[in-house]
Amino acid sequence: MSHHIIEVEDLHYAYPDGTRVLNGIAFTITHGENVALVGANGAGKSTLLLQLNGCLLPESGRVRIGEVPVTKKTLAHIRRTVGLVFQDPDDQLFMPLVFDDVAFGPLNLGLPPDEVERHVMGALAAVGAVHLKDRPPYRLSGGEKRAVAIATVLSLAPAILVMDEPSSNLDPKTRRQLIELLKTFEHTLIIATHDLDLVLDLCPRTLVLKEGRLAADGPTLEIMQDEALLASCHLEKPLRMQGWSPGAVAGAGAAHSHG
């Protein structure tokens, strides 16, 4: 499945008002990888995510999804392949009813009605939200909104799932359910987050952004133990690893123990 490789080469981007956000970023993510994107507020995480599905286009450098470069002409294909879940579900859920919202993407693809229905119900079932299908989105709780927002993207059957702060504003149990849900996905998963314990659970690999550059790219456990690096990037060891010796941590991942 080589066509689901994400390649970013020397990516530069500044917002129209001149704020420089990305200053030469390069990485490759292969099929089926789970990768975390961490960094301080304003380090450029969200901007980088928006580049991955062409919501923003590079100033210079290149983003490639499989063999296809992200350009204006390839947007339809790119957006079919890369599903982006926004941080605020209220930005994502704009249709009158949950069902309509999850059907929005498949209908835009021009799928026949029975296929649309199948995709929608499949996506809702995957996030455990079938019972919400006839509710208006603004009447849902935060956790329900998040689940539905993920379903709206899953219904497009993307190969790559990109999420911006999926665990923000969730209560601990809902957050845990989300983590368990994400573990079951076979998509390539890219998660921008401040929740480093979630990273520990889901992503073997971590990219650290600092002032628009990659400060580190490597195995999560190694990066999370590099206290100097973490401190310089406004990060902290995951709570679960604080006060633990490296040997104990490897086992702690499954046991949900806290230090």
Add this chain to the structure above:
Amino acid sequence: MGALENSLFNIGYLETLSCQATPIHRLDPRVKLLTTLGFIVAVVSFPKYAVLDLLPFFVYPVALVALGHVPMSYLAKKILLAAPFAFFIGVFNPLLDRQTLVQLGPLALSGGWVSFAAILLKFTLTVSAALVLVAVTGFNQVCLALQRLGMPRVFVLQLLFLYRYLFVLGDEALRMVRARALRSFNGRGLGLGAYGSLLGHLLLRTLDRAGRLHQAMLSRGFDGEIRVLRPLRLRGRDAAFFLGWSAYFGLFRFYHIPQALGAGVLELIK
């Protein structure tokens, strides 16, 4: 502040009402929309002194309220909320139009009072019909009906988004107003100056949200058209509803039945 909270909550209640399963709710939204439009046109087209002729038209909203299980008190409150507008449109009529129109024994009723009453009646009828329409149909279904009836897509989209984000905007405004109230003491900081910047912020946030929303839509293949998977089908009872009410409105619009009845009764007494 409490008032803002409550009125938003109440709009949500209208939506709850529209989720019931009565025979009225099951009718095709297009039929209900067209019937209501016909009703409004008929009511509004009456001449300005036609008070008696308007009375039979109360049958329509009352029938829908009863069959659609819409609580009368809720509806009455909503109508009262909008009533000042109609009141001030008509309140000067009695002063401007003093010609005696009706003589009720010793009481001379001027044309102004009669037309004022007609304005209030027309207002009550049209507003209650529109509210009942939304309560037994749901705003989204009304929009869908508008689209199917050929309203330009752009307007339908505007309406849908307006309705969807009214709640989000309301919540946001509420949080800001609350945050301001918590930090203003002895009424200081509640003036117009603070209001200006509060509204400005609200506008900026709205623009930001609109931008993000657009990106979210583009990410899922938006190309200018919103497609909804919900077939509408006209059945016999829809046609019966529409034709029945249209005939009723037509009859009472063009024949002055209340007067005829009154005249008949007078004849009998003589």
